[in-house]
Amino acid sequence: MQTELTFLPQIARIRQDTPGCSDDTLFMNSAGASLMPEPVLSAMLHHLQLENRLGGYGAERQQAGQIARFYDETALLLNTKPDNIAYAYSATDAFIRAMSSIPFREGDTILTTTNDYISNQLVFLSLQKRLGIQLIRINDLPNGDLDLTHLEELIRRHSPRLVAVTHIPTNSGIVLPAEAIGQLCHQYDAWYLLDAAQSVGQLPLDVARIRPDFLVATGRKFLRGPRNTGFLYLSDKALQAGLTPLFVDRRGAIWTAPDQFDIQPTARRFEPQEISLLIMGLAEAIRYANQIGIQQIAAHNQLLMQELRNGLAPIPGLTLTDRGSVQSNILTFHAANKSLPVLENNLRQAGIVFTAQQSQAALIDFQRKGIDWIIRLSPHYFNTSDEIAAVCRIISRCLE
Template sequence: MTIFLDSAGSSLPPREVVDEVVAHLRREAEVGGYLAAQEREADLEAGYGLVAELLGARPDEVAFTDSATRSWLTAFDAVPLAEGDRVLISEAEYAGTAIPILRRTREVGAVAEVVPSDPRGQVDLDALTAMLDERVKLVSLTHAPTNSGLVNPAREVAAAAHEVGALVLLDACQSIGQLPVRADELGADVITGTGRKWLRGPRGTGVLVVRRAAAEVLRPRLVDLHGARWTGPGEVRLREDARVHEVWETSVADRLGLLAAVRHALAKGLDVIEREVGERAGRLRDGLSALPGVTVRDIGERRSGIVTFTADGLAADEVKRRLAGRGVTVTVSGAPSTLLDMTRRGLTEVVRASPHYFVGLDEVDRAVELVGEVTAGDR
């Protein structure tokens, strides 16, 4: 028996997702990629409304990319930044977003500043409010970090940032698909996410939501013939919707698979998914907490489906290896991926387990038993 506890890495797609991707690839082999795409044009167009329904946005506020990283980089590159501007990040910032922030702010003479965490580990709202002024152009917030069960208070952060006119860029890579993530409720100006994690879509798929008000502020630079028209020898006209952030070439098969995953999630219900994922993650935390020599490392007032832990006397990679030998799939999160938070907490690495709703409660219990077995001899 295999117990899959790595949906925070790349989850297991449902059958309808696999069938959609494979069927379209076969159709491309029969008639070519262009004609195969034309045959699915209506379905591809309907996908904007489908994702808009999932993420509480309008269809013209939705764009598709090849990853959460591409969505985030494209949006961030379009944020106007100049000398003297300030960008605020939290201690949960992911390396994939922190690195471009640090590089670009240094290049333009802006400054990146860290909002401290409160005693529970989430972004400190009082500290954030005290740091905000008219020079803050962007607040970058990781909704659910990769290295703990934390869920940051996105709605409250957005409300505070908007008081000084700052944009809020929400990295929802680890929350879309396991938690309700709605732009109209959270208030974020830009939301980025992936298909391969909790949404159970194919790898190589990403989504981007750009609210209309934010679109008026952003200045897209990474634009090709899909996002703009060449209207004269020296003239270009950009699209006015979120698709200005897309590029012409894309995997149609993967896009269709992503849309199948979105339909699957909507049919099950995000409230149901949140409850079932939360039940499994809570059961896993409780079980691991009761094991001698095992320490759960999750923080935050609100928790996601990510469960992290360490074992006395054992490196995280060794725990992962031993569990793999017993049919349990977990992964490791090291300090470089979330350097500020891990440094603050004195951690170099954690074992990360992320049970989705398709993992049975009996499998969760068995995983706890196996963690106890693989760590028992090293205390």
């Protein structure tokens, strides 16, 4: 514990702020829906009490400063300006709004990866059926890394309308080279969409270096915010090009004549009309992460994951299924000699909180690995080395 206190000085306070850090639970599911700190809950309860007294519109007016804080804190997190940030209900909501703004035509090409998020793939396939979009997936190298040479070849050959990449797939701990992809997209003038749902809150994200035109994220995962929250970052290039969601809402435009409207000059043109008390929680969650420091968070996470991987790798019958040279705070494993229902039940009875995924979540990736399920563990900076050791012991016993 002394190492952890030195490594992340706020660990004692952070755990006090996190009631889910209990003696009978080992929470390893921040890639699914993490534990909210108490200040996040307090911010939402305060706003709900205001709505109870003042009504929704009155509460919104009184909370204008806190709402503005969301844009300021998110801009600080990403190294951008508040005008480049839009609130969304989820990463998928932000993704769909961004996709709807791109003027696709029949025959346009989208480049993506083989391990992209399932909801994103479904959007691509839907566009393929409805608009005749050509969907091409970038090759991986033998170790699982993205083949950047193949990406550049595809960009040169097809002049894609969009390159869309999930920074960290939900089914794997690999971290894709977002910055290198951004350099290629910038060089060849292709729209670049980065799904950062699993990286925001656990890794530093600097949009000035990554150079995405769109970045989508969720609040419920490593940011430790409430569910049904997220955000969309738009580059200055995308804003200046006049990109607007297909179905713009009244927050995003002004109705100026019976057959005419003017869009908002900022990323707010992508926002829905209804912004609930949840934005208060998301603003507080991002402030909380900024206060601790994303570099500190990432460093502590790296320590935890090194201990987890080192502890699980020698266990007989267990196979770590993550590939790639750079890995994140997601670890996945498979056990060929255990049935998933039995293993799930044993781990849950032992107090481990985790996610199990089956092949439908990442069809291509699972087929390539020759497995039909994984268990995913995703600790975060509020976890300790003692908890990591306990998880490793429990899993070892369950596989005996």
